[in-house]
Amino acid sequence: AKLLAEVSERLRMPGIVGGLLAGILLGPSVLNWIAYNDLLHALAELGVMFLLFQVGLEVKASELLNVGKTALIVAIVGVVLPFLFGWVILVAARHGQLEAIFMGAAMVATSVGITAQVLSAKGLLSHHTAKIILAAAVIDDVLGLLVLAVVSSMGEGRGIDFLGILTTALVSIGFVMAVVRYGTKTVNIVLPKILTQFKVQEAEFAVAVSFLFVMALLASYSGVAAIVGAFLAGMALAESASPRLHTLVHGSGELMIPFFLASIGLQMDLGVFRSGHTLALGIAVLIAAILSKGVGCGLGAWNLGFKDAARIGLGMVPRGEVGMVIAQVGLSKGSISQDAYAIAVFMSVATTILAPPLLNLAYRDLSPVPADD
Numbered sequence: 478a479k480l481l482a483e484v485s486e487r488l489r490m491p492g493i494v495g496g497l498l499a500g501i502l503l504g505p506s507v508l509n510w511i512a513y514n515d516l517l518h519a520l521a522e523l524g525v526m527f528l529l530f531q532v533g534l535e536v537k538a539s540e541l542l543n544v545g546k547t548a549l550i551v552a553i554v555g556v557v558l559p560f561l562f563g564w565v566i567l568v569a570a571r572h573g574q575l576e577a578i579f580m581g582a583a584m585v586a587t588s589v590g591i592t593a594q595v596l597s598a599k600g601l602l603s604h605h606t607a608k609i610i611l612a613a614a615v616i617d618d619v620l621g622l623l624v625l626a627v628v629s630s631m632g633e634g635r636g637i638d639f640l641g642i643l644t645t646a647l648v649s650i651g652f653v654m655a656v657v658r659y660g661t662k663t664v665n666i667v668l669p670k671i672l673t674q675f676k677v678q679e680a681e682f683a684v685a686v687s688f689l690f691v692m693a694l695l696a697s698y699s700g701v702a703a704i705v706g707a708f709l710a711g712m713a714l715a716e717s718a719s720p721r722l723h724t725l726v727h728g729s730g731e732l733m734i735p736f737f738l739a740s741i742g743l744q745m746d747l748g749v750f751r752s753g754h755t756l757a758l759g760i761a762v763l764i765a766a767i768l769s770k771g772v773g774c775g776l777g778a779w780n781l782g783f784k785d786a787a788r789i790g791l792g793m794v795p796r797g798e799v800g801m802v803i804a805q806v807g808l809s810k811g812s813i814s815q816d817a818y819a820i821a822v823f824m825s826v827a828t829t830i831l832a833p834p835l836l837n838l839a840y841r842d843l844s845p846v847p848a849d850d
Contacts, residue, residue, distance in 0.1 A: 478735035491833035493594050496735050498830075500742020513743040517736065524737030525590050526707040527730045530689045532593040532611070533711020534718050534726060535602040538657050541612045541712070544605065548612035551777035555613065555793050556620045558773035559584035562765040567817070570758050575628075576817050579807035582628045583800040583821040584766050586621030589614035590704065590737065591795040591829050595836045600845025606785050609778060610792035611708075617793075618705050619649050625803055628812075645700045652699035653709065656692070660713030664688075668717055682725045685714055744801060745826040749819035759820045766824050767831065770794045788839045795832040800825035 481495030481502075503511045511517075541548075563581035568574070589611060596607045623646055672680055689710045696706025714722075750756040775790030804821035807813040813821075 478739045482735075491595050491598060491837060493591060493598075493738055494830065494833050496738025497742045497826075499735075500739035501745055501826075502742070503739070504743040504745065506742075506745055506747040511743060513740060517740055517743065520733070520736040521740035522703070522737075524730075524733040524735070524740075525704050526689065526693055527726070527733045528590050528594060528737060529704045529708040530711040531726050531730045532589075532597060532602065533708040533713075534715050534723060535597065536608065536611060536712050537715050538661050538712050540603075540608050541615075541657060544609045544612055547778055547781070548609050549616060551609060551613040551774045551789060551793070552616035552620060554777040555587065555617060555770055555774040556585050556624070559766065559769035560624065562769040563762065566758070566761055566765055570754075570761075572814075572817065576807075576813045578628050579803065579813050580762065580817060580821060582621075582624045583803040583807075584762075584769065584796065584824065585617070585624050586796065586800065586803070587614045587617045587770070587793045588795050588800070588825075588829065589708075591832050592792045592836065594734070595833050596792075596840070599837075599840060599843075601840060601843060604843065606778075606781070606788045606792070609789055613774065613777075613789070613793060615653060615705055615708070618702050619646070619653065619700075621803075625806065628803075628807070649700040652696065653701065653705070656709040656713060660709060661716055664713045665717050668714070679721075679725065681719060681722050685710075685718070685722055685726070686729075688714070741826055741829055744822055746819065746822075749816060750823070752816070755816050755820065758816075759823050762820050762824050763827050766796065766828050767794055770828075784839075788836075791832065791835045791839050794835065795829040796825040800828075 478496040478499040481499045482492035483495065485495035485498075486492050502508060504513065560581040563584040564577045567577035567580045572580075592610055592614075593602070596602050596604070596610075601607055668684065671684055675684070677683065689707055692706040692710035692713075693703035694706070696709070697703050750759055770793045771787075771790040773790070774793040775786040778786045778789040781789075801822050804813070804818050804825070807821075808815070808818045
């Protein structure tokens with residue numbers, strides 16, 4: 478992954494493209510040397526958590542609250558439009574209603590890890606469009622969770638549990654809002670008192686990583702993804718983190734993030750597209766996935782002007798692991814066929830691979846933005 482990242486950088490592409498291509502090269506699509514398994518899944522999960530934690534350290538909670546209204550509009554439009562696109566395409570291709578609904582659900586959520594990595598590498602996490610993308614992606618995660626709850630109920634053949642969905646929504650939204658509003662203040666008071674009690678070396682790093690895993694666990698219990706907890710943990714520490722902590726977290730990310738990037742490519746099997754029908758449907762779903770997020774989320778930020786709206790739209794395009802999780806749920810419940818599952822995985826991986834060069838193009842005329850003091 479690091480070797481191909483170096484090649485990508487020399488070709489003036491983001492290094493993460495190399496990491497993604499490494500997974501495709503080593504996986505079932507090309508050399509078939511490595512099979513994606515539980516160990517790689519665990520390492521990939523750690524990688525994406527460190528990535529989002531690292532991103533959170535660069536973002537202040539007050540900055541996300543300032544873009545809350547625009548981010549909410551972007552997130553809602555970016556959920557409704559992809560869902561409709563996915564559903565319509567599979568219905569038009571004469572697939573069952575439940576299968577079409579699962580495909581729509583797989584196209585809903587945004588995997589912000591890839592976008593965050595590109596913007597971080599370009600020094601643009603402090604740009605206002607980056608803040609909107611990050612905030613909208615967190616909202617997207619909550620909305621995607623609710624969509625998954627509905628389609629899972631349908632897949633099991635039982636009625637929709639409105640009370641359960643409402644409870645999940647309230648708990649998950651409450652958790653996110655509580656951390657955004659009070660997390661930084663609490664950490665600023667508590668962290669210095671804790672650190673004075675420690676005698677071990679790199680005590681701040683030890684406490685910060687412990688906090689990262691606790692927040693990831695709490696996020697999972699509240700109903701949102703662990704990576705959202707990791708991002709919120711970093712954001713809560715953003716105002717108090719020392720330069721040394723930034724250095725150590727960045728070093729940990731350099732070790733772990735390639736596992737996340739390569740794991741996405743490892744889950745792509747291009748062999749299923751030997752069928753002309755599956756290939757055509759896969760291409761149609763991929764185009765719809767890019768347009769629905771790119772145009773839909775861009776329209777949600779239209780008041781910022783065409784360039785910024787386009788940047789936000791493209792930043793919301795990658796689906797990454799989120800779309801694959803929904804597809805796996807559908808397959809395990811027998812609600813979608815193996816071909817539909819392959820198309821959903823292809824769409825998730827392909828949008829993730831295409832996002833970095835598209836973002837590079839959209840942000841090519843911007844210089845790094847220094848973080849606020």
